[in-house]
Amino acid sequence: MDKLEIQGNGPLRGEIRVSGAKNAALPILCAGLLSADTISLDNVPRLQDVGTTLKLLRQMGMKAEQDGTHVTLNGAGVDLPEAPYELVKTMRASILVLGPLVARFGQARVSLPGGCAIGARPVDQHIKGLQAMGAEISIEHGFIHARAKRLKGARVVTDMITVTGTENLLMAATLADGETVLENAAREPEVTDLANLLVKMGARIEGIGTDRLVIQGVDRLHGASHAVIADRIEAGTFLCAAAATLGDVVLRGVSPHILDTVLDKLREAGAAIEAGEDWIRLKMAQRPQSVSFRTSEYPAFPTDMQAQFMALNSVAGGVARITETIFENRFMHVQELSRLGADIAVEGNTAVVTGVPRLSGAKVMATDLRASASLVIAGLVAEGETVIDRIYHLDRGYDRMEDKLSAVGAKIRRIA
Ligand code: EPU
Numbered sequence: 518m519d520k521l522e523i524q525g526n527g528p529l530r531g532e533i534r535v536s537g538a539k540n541a542a543l544p545i546l547c548a549g550l551l552s553a554d555t556i557s558l559d560n561v562p563r564l565q566d567v568g569t570t571l572k573l574l575r576q577m578g579m580k581a582e583q584d585g586t587h588v589t590l591n592g593a594g595v596d597l598p599e600a601p602y603e604l605v606k607t608m609r610a611s612i613l614v615l616g617p618l619v620a621r622f623g624q625a626r627v628s629l630p631g632g633c634a635i636g637a638r639p640v641d642q643h644i645k646g647l648q649a650m651g652a653e654i655s656i657e658h659g660f661i662h663a664r665a666k667r668l669k670g671a672r673v674v675t676d677m678i679t680v681t682g683t684e685n686l687l688m689a690a691t692l693a694d695g696e697t698v699l700e701n702a703a704r705e706p707e708v709t710d711l712a713n714l715l716v717k718m719g720a721r722i723e724g725i726g727t728d729r730l731v732i733q734g735v736d737r738l739h740g741a742s743h744a745v746i747a748d749r750i751e752a753g754t755f756l757c758a759a760a761a762t763l764g765d766v767v768l769r770g771v772s773p774h775i776l777d778t779v780l781d782k783l784r785e786a787g788a789a790i791e792a793g794e795d796w797i798r799l800k801m802a803q804r805p806q807s808v809s810f811r812t813s814e815y816p817a818f819p820t821d822m823q824a825q826f827m828a829l830n831s832v833a834g835g836v837a838r839i840t841e842t843i844f845e846n847r848f849m850h851v852q853e854l855s856r857l858g859a860d861i862a863v864e865g866n867t868a869v870v871t872g873v874p875r876l877s878g879a880k881v882m883a884t885d886l887r888a889s890a891s892l893v894i895a896g897l898v899a900e901g902e903t904v905i906d907r908i909y910h911l912d913r914g915y916d917r918m919e920d921k922l923s924a925v926g927a928k929i930r931r932i933a
Contacts, residue, residue: 519912521905521919523896524928525878529764531925535752535771536562536916537586537745540821541707543610544684545714545745546570549579549590550617551688552718554740558588561745565913569608573600577614595622602628602659608913609633612640613681616689619652619663627661634885636844646673646686650693670695670734678703678814683730684711691720693734702730705815706775710746717741747771750821751915753779754890756799757825758922760788761832761898765800766925773797778818782808782826786833807835807872812843824850824891831859832898833872840867850888853881857895857903878903883910893918897927904932 537560547570549556561567563586571581571588577598580591598618605611605628618625632638644654644661650673652665670693675682683703688711690697702708704726712725718741721733752771759766760783773780773792780790780797786805791798807830812820820843830837831854841847848868851861856879860871878901883889889911896903905911908931911918919929 518906519908520932521893521896521908521911522930522932523878523893523903523905525897525899525901525903526928528762529759529766529897529922529925529927532767532769533755533921533925534769535747535755536560538562538707538710538748538750539564539566539914540680540705540750541710542567542745543570544613544681544688544707544711545743546574546588546590547613547617548688548711548714548718549574549592550577550595550614551592551621551692552738552740553593554591556590556718556740557742558590559586559744561586561588562748562916564916565909566608566610569604570610573604573611573614576601576604598622598625600627605630609638610681612643613685615643615661615663616647616685619647619665620668620689620692623665623667625661625663629656629659629661634849635847638844640682642675642677642679642682643685646675646682647689649673650689650697668693670697670732672698672700674700680705680708683708687712687722687730687732688715690732690734691715691722691738693732695734697732697734699730699732700728702728703814704728706746706749714741714743717743746775749775749779750819750887752776752797753822754825754894754915755921756783756797757822757829758894758897759799760786760801760805761829761894763801763803764925765798767796767798769796771795771797777816779822782810782818786829805829805833807833807837807870809838811840814843820844820847821887823847824887825894827851827861827868827870828854828891828894830870830872831861831895832876835872837870837872838867839870842866849884850891853884853888853892854895856881857899859895875900877901880904880906883907886910886914890915893922893929897922897929
């Protein structure tokens with residue numbers, strides 16, 4: 518298992534190009550199942566989760582070619598509408614094939630994802646929505662079986678806002694008979710990016726970017742070309758690293774508008790931020806100030822940035838209260854940050870972080886994707902050497918993070 522070795526050595530300085538968004542690329546790749554024509558994609562990040570999705574799609578009979586950040590898909594030969602346990606257990610986002618499969622092929626057999634490190638994460642809303650659209654669904658031997666001659670348009674109000682749930686139902690609705698209304702829809706930029714691709718494929722969707730998506734089903738979708746939007750969480754992670762190390766970093770290839778709340782919190786922490794249409798510059802001249810926040814659905818503060826801001830708060834001046842409202846168990850990084858000297862007390866779903874003047878390097882363990890990112894940030898500011906074990910979590914969602922950080926002056930290397 519690979520590890521990352523980091524020597525804390527002062528400010529990050531330079532430029533970083535932001536990759537395409539993992540959480541946009543995954544549903545977009547699954548959207549390839551909706552058509553028999555060719556989908557041509559750019560800015561697809563080179564990640565473990567993208568590799569897993571391509572493997573899953575190929576196993577169903579999809580033709581998929583990957584050349585750097587370019588991917589072409591052709592779904593003409595898809596003949597096995599199934600997602601096996603072996604792949605779903607390694608990547609929960611595999612559930613995103615359920616909607617497209619039942620919409621185009623009238624049936625699907627998808628392994629039920631289990632719980633994971635950050636919470637139970639049920640998929641009941643995906644199932645409830647498809648049932649409302651006329652699918653017959655049974656759960657047998659750990660698999661979701663869905664059948665429908667043709668899905669029918671319906672009004673679906675999800676009990677909570679769910680990102681992949683919205684994406685699954687949106688994809689299903691594009692090929693349903695009649696009008697579907699998705700109320701309480703997720704408004705994350707990644708949902709919008711998927712919707713924009715679907716429109717290019719011939720889908721009829723209104724309300725894109727709002728919490729009410731209205732879809733008129735069509736008989737078939739055709740081929741299209743699309744470039745995946747920038748990864749706002751990767752961008753936010755590098756900005757936190759720059760702020761924590763008192764650095765001066767310019768990010769390229771990302772619009773500041775998808776990061777509003779994150780940029781506001783960084784300004785509150787004392788960072789000077791400038792931005793243009795597709796770049797963001799952050800300069801931190803003095804020790805950051807603590808910033809309190811609660812995670813919530815877009816456009817509020819993202820749960821996927823909670824751990825990274827906890828690392829930043831660990832070395833800030835003051836006391837921060839961080840409340841996690843999306844996932845019930847997303848504080849696994851607290852114990853590991855504490856090993857580096859952070860002062861964090863957890864009370865229910867709130868972490869109280871008292872900033873300390875310095876952290877000290879230690880051996881720590883990555884527990885999930887964003888937890889790993891918080892340990893990298895802490896390692897960059899800790900005195901001495903930090904070794905992070907189990908970084909396969911990091912590789913799932915960050916495109917060559919150690920190369921990008923080395924290029925702006927970090928002393929970080931991968932040990933096989
Ligand atoms: N939920 C249910 N039932 C459902 C669906 C969701 O109870 O049927 C609950 C979840 O358990 C959770 C809340 O609703 O408590 C919100 O979950 P959501 O469905 O929005 O999460 P997700 O779609 O599984 C996506 C991202 C996550 C990100 C969350 C929240 C992808 C592939 N994953 O997950 O990304 O944290 O939205 O924004 O888009 C990550 O990238 O590190 C990551 C975990």
